[in-house]
Amino acid sequence: TFFRHEPRRNQLVNELWKAQQRDGHITEQTMEALSRDLDISLIEIQGVVSFYHFFHTRPTARHVIYLNNSIISKIKGYERIREALERETGSRFNTKDRTDTFALFETPCIGLSDQEPAALIDFHPFTNLNVMKVREIIAALKDGKEAADICDQPADHIRYLPPNNHTIFFRPYTAGEGLGRAMVLSPGEVIKIVKTSELSGRGGAFYPTWIKWDGCRKQKATPKYVVCNADEGEPGTFKDRVLLDREPGSVLEGMIIAGYAIGAKYGIIYLRAEYRWLLRKLEATIQQFYDQGLLGRAIRGNPDFDFDIRIQLGAGSYVCGEETALLESMEGKRGEPRTKWYFPVERGYLQKPTIINNVETFAAVARMMEMGINNYLNRGIPGSPGTKLISLSGDVRKPGIYEIEWGMTIAELLGHAGAEDPAYIQLSGPSGECVSMNQKHRRISMRDLLSTQDIRCGGSFMVLNRHRDIMTILLNFSEFFLKESCGICTPCRAGNYIIHKKLQKMANGLATQADVEEMRQWCHIMKETSRCGLGKTAYNTPLMAINEFSDYFSEKLEGAGNGMNLKFNMDEAISDYEKYKV
Ligand code: SF4
Structure with a gap:
């Protein structure tokens, strides 16, 4: 509503x-x-x-199936499932069968990397697919069953590290406890606690939470808004899904505390369409909060504090995770990032002061209020207090959510997860960074990337073993960015295309050092002139991989150099790019 x-x-x-x-x-x-x-x-x-990817202007079918094509899905049997879906439904991908019963599509990440291959059928989750399971699902749908009745409840696989770690996020939860403790303090004191906690953006940007809140509190314009960014679109990341599924109350409570601290009356959860199956649970939790007097008028008897929350469903777009694109989408527009004349805390939703925080950030606020700041600060390491949720997937025996104390090394985490012959680790999704096992001694923390000892991680760890082809990984990522770029600025639109083409050239053994140099130049242009984080970070991984896995790449570059096919044709690039967008 x-x-x-x-x-x-x-x-x-x-x-x-x-x-x-x-x-x-x-x-x-x-x-x-x-x-x-x-x-x-x-x-x-x-x-x-x-x-938006999920809107169709041509007739689809009674059942619409989206198969995940992320790199994790690819290594877990995507091709077999794709074939099985085509065989059993009688349809082809990107179209529908003759009886209008099944339409098949691909999508880049549905937040289920710990149980791939996975698909959404009519926006209900189906996990750990195999050929037999596909046959049974399609047979049941042909028999008239509804996807809602036969879908899976995704497992949550939560583990705490070190094993004697007392969890912050999955402690027993009593609704209103954290809020009660916050509301005996003044709004300024609540922000001071958030500052002491050193909490910073858990979506991966690591921007200090208290600065946003303080900035918004000082704005005079009203009404103010609290927005929960539940558009967890970075392939390999699924921690927010688990939090929303297991602990939705703590997320809502964090939003209410934020509303109290900044003087907002309205909260909106922007939920990615891939998590539409969580809608009912979230709505039920919101209703419980109203029933318990934790939402609505005069919350906890405070006549000056009213707060309401509603949910806004996305419609399939990675870039809507960028906060200004998310605001545009909430206003019913194309989710194109805004030019940054103002911060959202100055002019955000409907041009009013708005804070936008990630699901995990709100949950952390509710928990630190409830458990007490000193207790919270007891965990972690200096400069990075508390714990972090990591979505871990790939070539490991125990994929799932790991709640780790900051300060754990990459090697320790991989050991606990049962990594099998790890060689390539992608941190924080395709826009993050990749490391080899040469860096296994590094600690995971919130600290500066330039630190040689510590390494930042926004929440995703994709582990690939030494049998995986690095070019296949990089091409999967570059294709993802190519398709997800909103296209409004040229450096991102053209740069992503060019990087993808260069990588293809490299995969075909035709690239030379000159191509790598050209890539570097494009990366520089993208970083300096793109409007949003997608364009500014899309090149991170390929360039890091070239440095990190230099032996592999020098082999790739060696055989080339006959002068043929090395010059890039811009006209061809542009017309080819149009094909991609279709
Ligand atoms: Fe769109 Fe890319 Fe520009 Fe971001 S950088 S606004 S995704 S074209």
Whole structure:
């Protein structure tokens, strides 16, 4: 339910979802009707529909299947599952079968990397797929069963490290305990506690949480907003899914505490469409909070504190995890990042002061209030207090969520997870960094990347063994960025294409040192001139890999150099790029 003061046009994405569920796709008539009803131009609506992966303007089918094609899915049997789906449904990918029963699509990450191969069927999760399981699922759907009735409840696989570690995030939870302790303090004192905790953005940006909160508190404009970024789209990351599934109350409570601290009355959870199956549970938890007087008017008897929370569903776009793109999406627009004239704490949602924090960040706030700041500070290492949730997947015997104390080394974590012959580790998703086992001694912390001892990790650890081909990994990542770039700025749009092409050239044994140099130049341009983090970080991994795995790459570069096929053709690049966007 939208807040009463929100403009009607903000309901566009929700209305499109409703229409698609009713008609199977979004028709021209629907768009025209919405254009009249919400007073938005038809061309703008068409632009919004074309932006999001999960909106379809052509008829789909009774059951829509999205198979995950991330690198983890690829190493866990993606090809077999893809073939099995085509065989059993009689459909081909990117289209539907003749009876309009099944439509097949791919998608980059659905937050289930610990149980791949996995797929969403009608937005319900199906995990640990094998050929037999696919056969049974499709047979059941053909028999008239609903995906909701036969889907899996994803396992949560939570482990605490070191084993005697007392968890912060999965302690027994009593709703309202942390909030009660926060509300005996003044808003300024709450922010002071958040500052003492050194909590910083757990989505991976590590921006100090208290600075955002303090900045927003000082703004005069109202109303203010608290936004929970539950758009966990970085391939290999699924910690927020587990938190929302297991401990939704702590996330809501963190948002309410934030509202109290900054003087906001409204909270919005931006939930990625891939987690639509969590919607019912989240709505039920919100309702419980209203019933317990933890949301609504005069919370805990404080006549000056009202707070409401609603959920905004995304529609499939990685870049909407970027905070200003997320704001645009919440306003019913294409999720294109804003130019950074203002910080969201100055002008965010509806141009009003807004804080945007990650799911884990809010949960950490609720827990530190409940357990006491000293208790919280007892864990971790100086400069990085507390614990961190890591999504660990790939070539390990025990994939899942690891709650580690900051300061653990890469080697220790891999040892606990039962890593099998690890060689390549991708930290913080494709936009993060890759390391070889030469760096296994490094500690995982919140500290500066330049520190030689410590290494930052936003929450994802993808482990690949020595039998995996590095080029295949890099091509999977570069294709991901190529498809997910919103395309609004040239350096990102063209740069991602060029990096992808260079990597393909390298994989084919045709690249030379000149290509690597050209890549470096493009990376520099992308870093300096892209509008948002996607363009600024997409090159991180390939360049790091070239340095980190220099033996592998010198072999790749050796055989080339005959002068053929080495010059890049920009015209060809642009027309080829158009094909990708289709
Ligand atoms: Fe869009 Fe890329 Fe520019 Fe970000 S950097 S705004 S994703 S084109």
